[in-house]
Every structure is written in structure tokens, then in C-alpha cells.
Amino acid sequence: MNSEHYEALKNVIKIYLPTDVTIDDINPNSHLINELNINSANLVDIVLDVEDHFDITIEDSEIEKMDTVANALEIIALKLN
């Protein structure tokens, strides 16, 4: 896992966390919807911020695969290669 990407992703996710979840609750295995309580609308904004930050384009079929922090990082790494 690329720690630079991980930190960047955490910084994006934290903007969209509900008030009862903090950045310290995020770990690589965190499920964005089920564990970090991010709703599907905010998930879209996370993906759009990720696109801007990493200068990549995520396809409609790929957003569903970005269910955990680790899986999101995997797709980011794939896109950057």
C-alpha cells in the first residue's frame, strides 16, 4: 500500500465523515459505507475529489469496487500505472 496515497485519501474522506466518525476511525480495511457511515451521495463527492487530486477518471462501473479504503487505493494505483 502506497502510504502517500493512503494519507491523501484519508484527507479526502475526512471532509465527508459524519460527526460521529473521526479520521482516527479510518483504517485500510474500513468499509466506507458500512463502517465510516458515508452515504452514497457523499461517496460520489469523495470519488470526484479523488479524481481531482490524483488527476484520474473513475468510470461508473468502478465506483462500486471502491467499497473499502484498501480497494479504493487499489483502483487509484491501477489508474496511475
Add this chain to the structure above:
Amino acid sequence: MSGEEIISLLPYKEPFLFVDEIIRINNRGVEGVYTFQKESFFYKGHFKEYPVTPGVILTECMAQIGLVCLGIYLINDLEKLKGLKVAFTNATTDYIKPVFPGEKVTVVSDIEYFRFNKLKCNVTLTNENGDVASEGTLSGMFSI
């Protein structure tokens, strides 16, 4: 898709339909109108002696025209639209002027993005005099 067709596909009916007519619509945005009916249920309680359109109802009108009508136009697929479900997910709005019973309002919505079935728009609602009564940023998700 025509304005009438779009309105017929809306998942609302009386007493919670706040769209009368679509004036113009394209891939960048929509303009629509609605006249608040004097006998609408919410005027009986908002306020007790002084009927004013509640901010939440103005927001609903902005969302129905600015998000849902526009979303239907952008999806533009009758098969998909048959089972359309919508969820209002975000509103950041200012309320500048009151809207009274019987007033005709115009809602103009400009698209910010429509990605991954989420539509985000900048929406203004102007009163009969052409003054901005409410403006803000609204988003919703479409389940198709």
C-alpha cells in the same frame, strides 16, 4: 423529451407536486414555474394568522424542478425511468424574500455535475416581481 412528458414522469402528485410547467430545459439546466395554491395544506399552520410559504416547501419546489425534472431529462430513457427513485441528499440555501399564497415562482437551475447518478445544481427561485426569494445548491441521487 417534452416538459409535459417530464412532469408526467415525476414521482409526485397532489398535494406534494410543485411543478406546473417547464419553460426550457437542456443539458446545462432547466427553468420551470409553479403557482402556490392559496388553499395548500401548509398555509393552515404556517403561520397561524399569517400564511407564508414555508422555506422547506420552497426548497422542495426548487428540488422538484431543479433536480428531479432535470435528472429525468438527462437520464432520457423511458425504460429506466419507469422505476425511478429519487433521494434528496443535500441543500445549502438562503431565503431572501417571503413567498405568499397564490404567488407564481420561477425556478432556474444550472448544473454543476451529474456523475454516478448524483445531480448537483445551483438553483434560484424568483418571485412574481422577478426578485430572488431563495437560492442555493441542491443535490440528489437517482436510483434507476
